[in-house]
Amino acid sequence: NAGVTQTPKFQVLKTGQSMTLQCAQDMNHEYMSWYRQDPGMGLRLIHYSVGAGITDQGEVPNGYNVSRSTTEDFPLRLLSAAPSQTSVYFCASSYRTSPRLTEAFFGQGTRLTVV
Amino acid sequence: SQQGEEDPQALSIQEGENATMNCSYKTSINNLQWYRQNSGRGLVHLILIRSNEREKHSGRLRVTLDTSKKSSSLLITASRAADTASYFCATVRTSGSRLTFGEGTQLTVNP
Numbered sequence: 001n002a003g004v005t006q007t008p009k010f011q012v013l014k015t016g017q018s019m020t021l022q023c024a025q026d027m028n029h030e031y032m033s034w035y036r037q038d039p040g041m042g043l044r045l046i047h048y049s050v051g052a053g054i055t056d057q058g059e060v061p062n063g064y065n066v067s068r069s070t071t072e073d074f075p076l077r078l079l080s081a082a083p084s085q086t087s088v089y090f091c092a093s094s095y096r097t098s099p100r101l102t103e104a105f106f107g108q109g110t111r112l113t114v115v
Numbered sequence: 116s117q118q119g120e121e122d123p124q125a126l127s128i129q130e131g132e133n134a135t136m137n138c139s140y141k142t143s144i145n146n147l148q149w150y151r152q153n154s155g156r157g158l159v160h161l162i163l164i165r166s167n168e169r170e171k172h173s174g175r176l177r178v179t180l181d182t183s184k185k186s187s188s189l190l191i192t193a194s195r196a197a198d199t200a201s202y203f204c205a206t207v208r209t210s211g212s213r214l215t216f217g218e219g220t221q222l223t224v225n226p
Contacts, residue, residue: 004157031212042203042218043158050212058213090157094214100145101207101214106157 002026006091006107013081013114021076021110023091031094031101032074033058034066036087037109043090049074050096081114088112120217121204127223134191136220138204139184145207147180148214149189152201161189161202166209196226 007022025032033048035058045058049068063085065077074093078085088111092104122137138147146165150158164171164180164187171178177190191198203219 033214035216040218043216045213045215048213056212059215092158092214096212101212102146103148103160103163104150104158104205104214105160108157109155 004091004093004105004107006110008110009108010111013112015081015083015114017081019078019081021089023074023076023107024072025093025105026072027093027105028071029093030071030096032068033092034074034076035090035092036060037090038087046076083114086112086114121220123220125221127225128194130194130196130224130226132194134194134198134222136189136202136222138187138217140206141185143209145209147187148205149178150203150205152203158203194224196224198222198224
């Protein structure tokens, strides 16, 4: 099992550009989520999904879109990159048991710089 | 806003000593989880404690949960230099389907 795979690992964007961060998991987890982590801070939830075709907003959703067409994939789209979106982005997945979350498995992160 | 708040923000100890980190949260929870993050890496799950549990052990880790005080503690016994990392608590509320993280404690274990 590869677990949770994020691509790319590093990315530099110019202000106004758009891009998609990829996330895939091979554990058949229902729940997937995206977080951003800024220096010296914890993780803030951007968007999450409780299953294919279902997504919802987290704490900091502005400027980001997600979709969940399959159980395995949960891409995060930056619509028009801004310097404030410079951060490390983590994708995570977990099981849901009736319907609460259990342990989350994290990808290795994407370090994004917007200039 | 963050659901969990860790205390202290930073902790520096000698190898062999015990490390205690605390987490407070605001709303009723279904479970509370602790994670570790080595510098520049993803988070790794350490332990999960449910709201009806008071204490849980895993190897050198001991977690307690006091739902009346809305707080939890993580104890690492006989710490090692390899335990140097950031430690985060995260909560799953009784309502909703979010895993919400605190800001973390940076632990440094000096050899």
